[in-house]
Amino acid sequence: MRFIPNTNKQREEMLREVGVNSVSELFKDIPKDVLIKSLNLPKGLSEIELKNELRKLGENNKITTSFLGAGAYNHFVPSVVSHIIGRSEFYTAYTPYQPEISQGILQAVYEYQTMICNLTGMDVANASMYDGASALAESCIMAVNITHRNEIIVPETIHPEYGQVVRTYCNAHGFKIVDIKCDNGCSCLDEIRNKVTDKTAAVLIQSPNFFGCVEDLKEIEKIVHDKGAIFVVAVIEPTSLGILCSPGGCGADIFVGEGQSFGNAVNFGGPYLGIMAAKEKYMRHLPGRIVGATVDSEGKKGYLLTLQAREQHIRREKASSNICSNEALCALAATVYLATLGKNLKRLAELNLQKAHYLAGKLKEAGFGLVYDKTFYNEFAVNVKDAKKVYKKLLKKGFVAGYLLDKDSLLLCVTEMNTREEMDELAGVLRN
Amino acid sequence: MQLIFEKSKEGRIGSELPNLDVPKKDNLIPNGFLRNELNLPEVDEVTIIRHYTALSRRNFGVDNGFYPLGSCTMKYNPKVNEDIARLEGFALLHPYSPHNQGALQLMYELNEMLCEITGMNKFTLQPAAGAHGELTGLMIIKKYFEDKKEKRNIIITPDSSHGTNPASSTMCGFTTITVHSNEKGQVNIEELKKELTKDVAAIMLTIPNTLGIFEEQILEITKLVHDNGSLVYMDGANMNALLGIAKPADFGVDVLHLNLHKTFSTPHGCGGPGAGPVGVKEFLKEYLPIPIVEKTNENYKLNYKNKKSIGKVKAFYGNFGIMVRAYSYIKSIGADGLKAVAENAVLNANYMKEKLKKYFKLPYDWLCKHEFVLSDEGMPNDVTTTDIAKRLLDYGFHPPTIYFPLIVHGAIMIEPNETESKETMDSFIETMIKIKDEANSDPEIVKTAPHTTVVKRLDAVKAARELNLRHK
Numbered sequence: 008m009r010f011i012p013n014t015n016k017q018r019e020e021m022l023r024e025v026g027v028n029s030v031s032e033l034f035k036d037i038p039k040d041v042l043i044k045s046l047n048l049p050k051g052l053s054e055i056e057l058k059n060e061l062r063k064l065g066e067n068n069k070i071t072t073s074f075l076g077a078g079a080y081n082h083f084v085p086s087v088v089s090h091i092i093g094r095s096e097f098y099t100a101y102t103p104y105q106p107e108i109s110q111g112i113l114q115a116v117y118e119y120q121t122m123i124c125n126l127t128g129m130d131v132a133n134a135s136m137y138d139g140a141s142a143l144a145e146s147c148i149m150a151v152n153i154t155h156r157n158e159i160i161v162p163e164t165i166h167p168e169y170g171q172v173v174r175t176y177c178n179a180h181g182f183k184i185v186d187i188k189c190d191n192g193c194s195c196l197d198e199i200r201n202k203v204t205d206k207t208a209a210v211l212i213q214s215p216n217f218f219g220c221v222e223d224l225k226e227i228e229k230i231v232h233d234k235g236a237i238f239v240v241a242v243i244e245p246t247s248l249g250i251l252c253s254p255g256g257c258g259a260d261i262f263v264g265e266g267q268s269f270g271n272a273v274n275f276g277g278p279y280l281g282i283m284a285a286k287e288k289y290m291r292h293l294p295g296r297i298v299g300a301t302v303d304s305e306g307k308k309g310y311l312l313t314l315q316a317r318e319q320h321i322r323r324e325k326a327s328s329n330i331c332s333n334e335a336l337c338a339l340a341a342t343v344y345l346a347t348l349g350k351n352l353k354r355l356a357e358l359n360l361q362k363a364h365y366l367a368g369k370l371k372e373a374g375f376g377l378v379y380d381k382t383f384y385n386e387f388a389v390n391v392k393d394a395k396k397v398y399k400k401l402l403k404k405g406f407v408a409g410y411l412l413d414k415d416s417l418l419l420c421v422t423e424m425n426t427r428e429e430m431d432e433l434a435g436v437l438r439n
Numbered sequence: 440m441q442l443i444f445e446k447s448k449e450g451r452i453g454s455e456l457p458n459l460d461v462p463k464k465d466n467l468i469p470n471g472f473l474r475n476e477l478n479l480p481e482v483d484e485v486t487i488i489r490h491y492t493a494l495s496r497r498n499f500g501v502d503n504g505f506y507p508l509g510s511c512t513m514k515y516n517p518k519v520n521e522d523i524a525r526l527e528g529f530a531l532l533h534p535y536s537p538h539n540q541g542a543l544q545l546m547y548e549l550n551e552m553l554c555e556i557t558g559m560n561k562f563t564l565q566p567a568a569g570a571h572g573e574l575t576g577l578m579i580i581k582k583y584f585e586d587k588k589e590k591r592n593i594i595i596t597p598d599s600s601h602g603t604n605p606a607s608s609t610m611c612g613f614t615t616i617t618v619h620s621n622e623k624g625q626v627n628i629e630e631l632k633k634e635l636t637k638d639v640a641a642i643m644l645t646i647p648n649t650l651g652i653f654e655e656q657i658l659e660i661t662k663l664v665h666d667n668g669s670l671v672y673m674d675g676a677n678m679n680a681l682l683g684i685a686k687p688a689d690f691g692v693d694v695l696h697l698n699l700h701k702t703f704s705t706p707h708g709c710g711g712p713g714a715g716p717v718g719v720k721e722f723l724k725e726y727l728p729i730p731i732v733e734k735t736n737e738n739y740k741l742n743y744k745n746k747k748s749i750g751k752v753k754a755f756y757g758n759f760g761i762m763v764r765a766y767s768y769i770k771s772i773g774a775d776g777l778k779a780v781a782e783n784a785v786l787n788a789n790y791m792k793e794k795l796k797k798y799f800k801l802p803y804d805w806l807c808k809h810e811f812v813l814s815d816e817g818m819p820n821d822v823t824t825t826d827i828a829k830r831l832l833d834y835g836f837h838p839p840t841i842y843f844p845l846i847v848h849g850a851i852m853i854e855p856n857e858t859e860s861k862e863t864m865d866s867f868i869e870t871m872i873k874i875k876d877e878a879n880s881d882p883e884i885v886k887t888a889p890h891t892t893v894v895k896r897l898d899a900v901k902a903a904r905e906l907n908l909r910h911k
Contacts, residue, residue: 008776010515010704011783012860018783021790021861030782033789034684036653036806041689046682047555051773054519061767065528067541075533078754085454087484089525091491095706099500099516101508102710104840107832107892110440111498112709115491118443121909125478131908135711137567140754148610168754175728175750179578179611221472252474265754275542276534276755277567278712290906296710301902304887309894313902320602320843324615329606332568332700332715336708346443346487347453349479354456360468365461382468402537410535427460 008051068275072429073407074366076386076420077217078139078166078243078265079273082355083423084344088270091343092336102296102332106311112335113310116298119342126248126345127262128255129284134296135338136281136330139243139265140169143211144176145283145328146261149292150209150237151182152327158206160236162187162194164216166243173211182208192220192379192388199230207236209261214240214254215247218418219386220379228258237261237289244268245282246422247384249356261285270344271337280337291317294328355423359385362430363421369434378416386420388412397437404436440497440893443490444910447480453487497893498709499837505863509810509840509852510601510649512679512701517771520704520764529763534755542759543739547732549766550716556769556777557675557695558688559718563727565757569676572696572715573607573643578749579694579719579726580641580670581611586747591640591669597626599648599844601674613640620846624650624803626660635667641694645674646687649844649852650803651788651810653680661691670694678702679856680785680808683778693720703765714761728752783857784809787864791855794868798875802847809856815849818875820882824849827874829896830888834870 013021018030027033034042052060073081092098096111103109116134123132136142147159159182161170177184185202188195194212203210210231214222224240231238240254243265254262266280267273285293291314299313317327348355363385367377370389378388391397394417401408406429409419421430482490500506506513524530532542550562566572577594584591594608595616605615616634621627625648642664647653654660661671673687673695679702681687687695699705700713707713719727729748730741741756772780785808792811796804799813815824828838828851840852855864877885889895 008772008779010517010772010858011779012858013783013787017861018786021786025786025789025793030786033782033785033806036655037685038655038658040658041685043683043685043689046774046777048552048769048774048777051776052770054771057519057767057771058523060770061523061763062526064541064545065523065526067538067544068528068532068536069538070527070531071538073533073536075535077535079534081531081533087453087487090488091495092708093521094492094495095502095516096495096498096500098521098706098708099502100498100709101506101511101513101707101837104508105499105828105832105838106897107829107889107894108499108837109497109709110893111494111496114440114442114497115494117909121442121444122479124909137571137711138753141567141571141752166754168751171751172753175578175752178750179574179581181612221468225471248474249477250468250473252472256474272530272760273533274530275532275536275539275759277753277758278760279754290908297908299902300907301898303895303897305895307894309897311897311899311902313899313906313908316903322606323602324605324609326602326606326609329570329574329603329610330568331570331603332707332713333711334567334708335710336706337712339709342443343487343491346480346482346490347484349447349451349453349481350477351452351454351456352479353477358456358459361459361463362461364464364467382472384468407533407536407538423456430461 071405071407074409074419074421075407077410077418078168080244080268081273081422081424082246082268084270084272085347087347088340088343092340097339098336103312106309110309113298115339115342117300117310119338120298122342122345123282123284126253127284128253129262130287131290131293132284133293134298135333135335136283136295137334138277138279138281139241139263140172142263142281142283143169143241144173145294146239146263147173147177147182147209148180149261150239152292153237153289154208156206156208158183158185158208160185160187160202160207160210163189164194164218165211165213166217192218192381193222196226199227203230203234203236205234207234209237209239211239211241213243215244215384215386218379218388219383220381221251221384224257239263244385246356246359249352250360260289266337266341269341271340278334278337280334280341292327295330295333358423362425363387366419366421366430369430373434373438375437385422386418388416388418390415391417401436406433440493442910443482444480446482446486446490449481451481451483453482453484504835505859505867506837507839507853507855508837509854510676512854512856514704514856515858516704516706517768520767523767524760524763540739543732545766546762547734547739549762552769553697553716553718556682557718558686559695560721561724561727562716562718564716564762565728565753566715566717567753567758568711568713569696569698569715570603570607571752572717573603574610575728575752576672576694576696576717577607577611579723582726582749583723584640591638593638593640595634595639595642598846599650600643600645601649601676604643604674623805624652625654628656632663635663639667639669641670641672643672643674645677647677647680647808650812651807652803652805653808657690665691676701677809680781682781683774684781694723699761699765704768705761705764712758712761714758780857787855787857787859791853791864791868795871798872810852810854812847813851814847819879822878822882822885824851826885826888827851830874830885832889833891836867836870
């Protein structure tokens with residue numbers, strides 16, 4: 008086997024050193040009844056055979072023109088990103104437990120934490136979470152620990168998969184979920200006013216929300232803080248932060264994000280990047296790794312994992328979370344991406360905004376109105392009668408026409424990757 | 440080294456974007472929603488590449504050298520798997536794309552392979568890491584007992600368990616009780632019997648445990664637990680030692696998680712992404728997170744109709760890119776290869792143990808599986824485990840896992856795994872002996888190590904007291 012270097016001769020020498028005659032003796036501590044002879048799996052493949060087989064499997068997933076968003080966004084990934092995360096000093100390393108030989112990733116994560124704080128207007132960011140949805144669920148645990156209250160407010164404008172993850176975590180903890188209806192594409196403000204009480208631990212708001220609409224964060228913030236609850240803002244399409252007001256600037260206490268848009272491919276749903284950040288006063292409640300700057304024994308600047316007293320390997324059952332592995336390499340991709348985009352993130356966001364509005368205008372001309380009359384960024388819901396049938400028709404023409412919202416509407420997303428021709432064609436096929 | 444922000448110069452750009460190809464509209468976003476600053480660095484592409492390349496050279500991965508980090512299974516990550524995961528059909532596939540048959544087939548077949556390897560009946564591939572898998576497994580156990588209307592709120596873990604085990608248990612609303620290890624480094628069965636009350640939902644066992652020792656009385660333990668109406672959870676992080684040798688399902692395990700980023704060779708990426716699939720026995724299948732991939736006569740499909748399901752622990756289906764690498768690995772090495780992995784990993788560990796125990800204290804001196812744990816007791820001139828670890832850096836090795844498990848004084852946990860040659864291990868062994876000699880003859884050089892790294896020992900107390908968590 009090509010990944011095992013020792014020869015039979017070496018193995019014999021080693022067995023002698025151990026004082027046994029055969030490899031099977033090394034397993035004599037396992038009850039005989041459970042030892043197996045072999046696994047019922049095929050023989051190993053050569054690299055040529057493997058590549059051929061996997062290439063065929065990959066080709067069964069046809070990549071076509073797509074207007075899909077809904078939590079995973081097709082953005083341009085500059086070549087520098089894959090070349091940096093493809094350096095094996097990064098991708099074959101473990102968590103930086105030995106800081107002296109891990110300064111590379113530690114400094115990169117320190118830069119990442121800085122970029123995230125600058126973008127979101129928060130004070131402290133952690134080194135990453137599994138994805139946006141699980142980070143949102145962890146924010147509920149944080150809020151309950153901070154407030155010692157038990158209710159989590161979850162509007163139906165939150166991505167349904169995020170809502171499910173929040174419910175799953177909250178069920179395990181015994182937290183109560185309070186729903187908020189959607190009112191013309193946004194969370195119903197009146198209902199929030201009625202339902203936020205002194206039992207509310209957190210109010211979760213996604214903006215732009217699942218339907219693409221931008222929520223009035225500043226207005227909601229007043230209601231949330233008036234009752235002493237924690238305001239959690241989730242951004243699942245973070246390129247929007249290139250033009251939209253930072254959540255910290257809108258009064259968020261905890262920021263949760265999905266960082267896939269920052270230099271990570273859509274990968275059929277993962278690996279993605281859970282972004283999590285908070286205001287300074289809640290810092291010690293943050294789950295996960297956090298990198299800090301310090302000095303070495305000669306006074307030279309260096310970086311290490313800090314605030315570890317919150318973590319599972321020290322605190323065991325008293326830890327702020329059980330998270331151990333995270334998505335460090337995806338955070339590195341986001342760091343390189345944001346360094347590459349720099350101030351151009353604003354221009355990128357404008358491309359998304361303008362193009363999405365162009366398609367929305369074209370569809371309107373073709374007789375397909377928007378479901379909601381609200382401010383949106385790069386995603387919007389459009390009225391299409393018998394949406395499933397239309398979706399199938401478009402699929403045959405080579406388009407994935409977004410996400411089927413319900414029987415009479417589609418959720419469409421436009422990024423910098425979609426061209427005017429594609430949009431004109433989509434509108435044309437729809438009209439006919 | 441300077442930060443990327445310190446290399447920023449007004450007017451530099453690292454990317455060029457196409458011009459807008461549609462007519463521009465004004466005032467699409469109300470003023471109150473707009474941001475007025477964007478504080479990101481301004482750097483050109485050359486500076487970016489040199490900066491992050493320089494950072495990569497300040498990092499140490501498996502490709503740089505021996506990485507015997509116990510319980511982390513830092514094996515070689517085959518390059519072909521990286522190329523395959525980047526194929527367009529996998530990397531550019533949207534999770535809601537209807538053109539998903541290849542991806543679903545891969546997930547279905549990976550699930551079947553993991554079932555064959557462990558003997559479990561069905562897996563969920565959704566959890567993103569080992570600890571995430573633990574949480575998922577415990578949620579399944581919790582829901583199972585809720586449905587049976589049994590109030591069981593205790594999880595038992597041995598003192599040699601991973602730190603994530605009790606933390607996951609708390610996150611799931613359970614109370615954790617610890618049972619101690621006996622003189623053989625295995626679960627103390629008499630103590631376990633006393634703790635096995637009607638409130639116990641499950642025992643969480645790491646097999647082989649974190650001392651690298653197999654629980655010889657595993658069948659007795661699982662019987663005791665089952666007779667009490669409780670379930671057995673296995674932390675399968677150390678499955679590398681059992682591939683093709685024995686199946687956890689046959690031990691009496693009801694729920695287990697695997698770490699694709701350990702046993703199945705997917706790279707650790709400086710701490711992630713990983714994947715922590717959870718396998719269950721037939722009677723718990725309905726509790727798995729949704730969706731589960733199913734095979735019908737015509738195609739593969741995602742089934743969301745699991746009524747008893749705990750729900751979801753992650754958006755979409757899990758870390759698919761990691762699944763592709765693990766699938767490709769299992770296909771590469773096949774049944775015989777998997778068995779060879781376990782045999783060589785265990786032989787390597789026992790070889791190193793026998794060589795090193797002549798020089799270092801080995802508190803649990805038995806046959807080991809994938810790893811073994813030395814102690815710093817008896818080191819000359821009060822040289823500690825940290826000192827040894829830091830001195831190893833000077834000799835070009837990644838140190839073993841240190842100070843874990845807690846039941847060994849100054850633990851040095853060594854896991855060589857199957858992808859290391861005898862020459863590499865011999866060179867590490869010689870270095871360890873040399874460090875012990877230095878501890879005798881020149882203890883200062885060990886206590887002030889490392890000497891050759893880009894930074895010396897870092898001040899962790901200062902870092903925690905004067906928090907500096909971002910560049911201002």
